[in-house]
Amino acid sequence: xxxxxxIADSELPIMKVIWEHPNLTSPExxxxxxxxxxxFKTLLQRLVAKGAVKSAEINARAYRYSAIISREExxxxxxxxxxxxxxxxxxxKMLLNFVKEEKITKxxxxxxxxxxxxx
Amino acid sequence: xxxxxxIADSELPIMKVIWEHPNLTSPExxxxxxxxxxxFKTLLQRLVAKGAVKSAEINARAYRYSAIISREExxxxxxxxxxxxxxxxxxxKMLLNFVKEEKITKxxxxxxxxxxxxx
DNA sequence: ATTTAACGATTACTGTTGTAAACTATAAAC
DNA sequence: GTTTATAGTTTACAACAGTAATCGTTAAAT
Numbered sequence: 001x002x003x004x005x006x007i008a009d010s011e012l013p014i015m016k017v018i019w020e021h022p023n024l025t026s027p028e029x030x031x032x033x034x035x036x037x038x039x040f041k042t043l044l045q046r047l048v049a050k051g052a053v054k055s056a057e058i059n060a061r062a063y064r065y066s067a068i069i070s071r072e073e074x075x076x077x078x079x080x081x082x083x084x085x086x087x088x089x090x091x092x093k094m095l096l097n098f099v100k101e102e103k104i105t106k107x108x109x110x111x112x113x114x115x116x117x118x119x
Numbered sequence: 120x121x122x123x124x125x126i127a128d129s130e131l132p133i134m135k136v137i138w139e140h141p142n143l144t145s146p147e148x149x150x151x152x153x154x155x156x157x158x159f160k161t162l163l164q165r166l167v168a169k170g171a172v173k174s175a176e177i178n179a180r181a182y183r184y185s186a187i188i189s190r191e192e193x194x195x196x197x198x199x200x201x202x203x204x205x206x207x208x209x210x211x212k213m214l215l216n217f218v219k220e221e222k223i224t225k226x227x228x229x230x231x232x233x234x235x236x237x238x
Numbered sequence: 239a240t241t242t243a244a245c246g247a248t249t250a251c252t253g254t255t256g257t258a259a260a261c262t263a264t265a266a267a268c
Numbered sequence: 269g270t271t272t273a274t275a276g277t278t279t280a281c282a283a284c285a286g287t288a289a290t291c292g293t294t295a296a297a298t
Contacts, residue, residue, distance in 0.1 A: 038258050061264050061275055075205055082201045086194055106235050109228055116225050157288050180245055180294050
């Protein structure tokens with residue numbers, strides 16, 4: 001089976017709103033976003049269709065939406081995919097690259113070190 | 120403009136071979152891969168079409184292929200996209216998550232620290 | 239010189255993604 | 269009770285991605 005958690009890029013902004021504000025109605029979600037409303041409606045529908053979001057009926061004309069796939073699960077999956085895809089699954093390669101690209105600075109390392117220490 | 124370096128997932132294995140072994144012929148590249156040969160041919164063609172790979176004619180029936188987009192460029196782009204998409208562009212969020220997911224261990228940090236120090 | 243294997247080109251088809259208009263039915267407004 | 273705004277559904281369509289078969293041409297084999 002493929003990556004079960006397949007959330008398209010254009011759908012992600014919607015997921016982020018739902019993750020942060022569960023149980024909103026569709027128009028409430030849309031308030032947090034911009035772009036075309038019809039497009040938004042299609043994407044929300046697709047998220048429901050693919051099982052990333054579930055809808056609870058309020059009445060025959062309105063639902064409240066919340067996530068089935070958690071942000072954690074999604075993040076974990078994306079991370080794994082990224083690591084595999086770009087760095088052939090090698091943590092070392094990835095870290096070296098982050099340092100090289102200055103995505104990780106000395107200060108970051110110090111902070112992280114402390115965080116790990118106090119556990 | 121969109122992400123200029125758009126290499127599809129299925130095309131990536133081919134790019135990796137070409138990055139590591141420039142100027143091979145198509146059948147030589149294929150030796151490093153598995154899967155259907157026709158599919159491979161299509162994908163290689165698409166890479167040429169989208170300007171990720173260039174082909175130098177040997178004779179009317181054969182070419183040697185090499186990368187136009189470097190692995191570094193690709194990696195950088197993917198990294199940026201990943202950071203933006205999953206962590207809203209926040210390095211901190213990303214690093215914290217890597218630590219939490221144990222993608223970065225204490226030992227990693229120590230090693231990296233040393234590497235940065237000796238520069 | 240003739241056959242043949244196969245490189246590269248062309249064509250194909252399904253599913254997904256991005257984008258959005260049109261339609262339907264009903265909750266709410268008056 | 270009738271009108272209306274709109275939530276949700278249906279339909280649309282182009283581009284891209286994944287996968288692969290077929291075809292035409294020619295370098296190489298015999």
